[in-house]
Amino acid sequence: MTVKLGFIGVGGRSVHEMRDLIKIPEAELTGFCDIDESRCTAAVDTLNGVLPLGRNPIQPGIFTDHRAMLDSVELDAVYISLPTFAHGQIDHDVIAAGKAVMIEKPIAIELSLAKEIGAHITETGIVNAVGYQMRYAPSVGQTRALLEGVPIGMVIAVRWGGLPGTPWWRVQEQSGGMLIEQHTHSIDLVRYFVGEPDTIYAAGDTVLLNDVPNLNILDVNAMTVRFKNRAVGMIGNSPAAHAGVPPNVTNVLHILAKDITVTAGFNSTTVLRPGQEAETITSDQDSNLSMNQAFVAAVANNTQEGILSPYDDALRSFAFTYAGQKSAELRREVRITDDLEVVPQ
Numbered sequence: 001m002t003v004k005l006g007f008i009g010v011g012g013r014s015v016h017e018m019r020d021l022i023k024i025p026e027a028e029l030t031g032f033c034d035i036d037e038s039r040c041t042a043a044v045d046t047l048n049g050v051l052p053l054g055r056n057p058i059q060p061g062i063f064t065d066h067r068a069m070l071d072s073v074e075l076d077a078v079y080i081s082l083p084t085f086a087h088g089q090i091d092h093d094v095i096a097a098g099k100a101v102m103i104e105k106p107i108a109i110e111l112s113l114a115k116e117i118g119a120h121i122t123e124t125g126i127v128n129a130v131g132y133q134m135r136y137a138p139s140v141g142q143t144r145a146l147l148e149g150v151p152i153g154m155v156i157a158v159r160w161g162g163l164p165g166t167p168w169w170r171v172q173e174q175s176g177g178m179l180i181e182q183h184t185h186s187i188d189l190v191r192y193f194v195g196e197p198d199t200i201y202a203a204g205d206t207v208l209l210n211d212v213p214n215l216n217i218l219d220v221n222a223m224t225v226r227f228k229n230r231a232v233g234m235i236g237n238s239p240a241a242h243a244g245v246p247p248n249v250t251n252v253l254h255i256l257a258k259d260i261t262v263t264a265g266f267n268s269t270t271v272l273r274p275g276q277e278a279e280t281i282t283s284d285q286d287s288n289l290s291m292n293q294a295f296v297a298a299v300a301n302n303t304q305e306g307i308l309s310p311y312d313d314a315l316r317s318f319a320f321t322y323a324g325q326k327s328a329e330l331r332r333e334v335r336i337t338d339d340l341e342v343v344p345q
């Protein structure tokens, strides 16, 4: 079965997804929409230059208004890969049109909006996924399985990196800040491995990137977390590591569990057990391609089966990062309630 796909926002991320999708025979790239039409035409040229052998050139309809795309081409699913601030009406329009959605992380800037979009998805029952591709790495799945039922005491998750060039990332009102934008993958995996957060206290500030024009995001954020299962966590984020990052610091989770110590990267996990040699679990599978294959298959079969990051789960990862941002802004501890309110303590 052919799965007809539309794309809203044809920037760097969409093109990355499209490069995967042209390798999936069932996926037809049917409609491209971007307020900057040149990004659509550039994407068509790029993709037609890298087509796998035997794949016909892509000829999507090109649009600058998402409603025009939804009204004029037949689509089974839509990839929404927008700057964080642009989520809202577009997501609602796609959901109301009954299309399956692959929505990029972060799903919004404000928790209230993400919850509204989540409720709309639940109400319509459309197939839905969020772009947390790390969950599809076999080593991540195996790490989760080995921690299942084991008491976890502590997790450390640090993400130090550089400041992305895209201008909207450095504006708090447009990206939501780097904890929400960049660190969301690690924090999603913290939830996947450790469980749900209960209370968070974060200290954050802008101390290293004050000389960057038009920047008002926190450039350091250090969170302490108490999880509902009594584990505790230390989570640190900075986009100011221009001098580089020491090995085994960034994008790696360290988990201390009962008789197991785990260092989990996105494609490799090292497991220590008392009296045993260190065990390494690796995966060389492309997790982003696996995510796209799972999504296309789910849309073809009209099922959530195979989707490891549905919107309602991604909403919880978003609430976690949002709580870290809010705690730093308020300089107060916050609690995440069961119905995903972030309440100052």
Ligand SMILES: NC(=O)c1ccc[n+]([C@@H]2O[C@H](COP(=O)([O-])OP(=O)(O)OC[C@H]3O[C@@H](n4cnc5c(N)ncnc54)[C@H](O)[C@@H]3O)[C@@H](O)[C@H]2O)c1
Pocket (backbone or CB within 6 Å): 008, 009, 010, 011, 012, 013, 014, 033, 034, 035, 036, 039, 064, 066, 081, 082, 083, 084, 086, 090, 104, 105, 106, 131, 132, 133, 166, 181
């Ligand atoms: N899962 C991942 O690993 C991953 C990797 C990179 C980016 N992302 C996420 O993908 C999203 C997009 O990032 P990007 O790097 O592609 O950004 P980008 O700025 O390169 O592209 C965004 C595109 O959206 C377009 N756009 C803005 N408003 C629009 C509107 N109203 N209608 C249609 N198009 C509109 C812009 O013109 C631009 O071309 C971000 O949320 C980012 O965090 C995820």
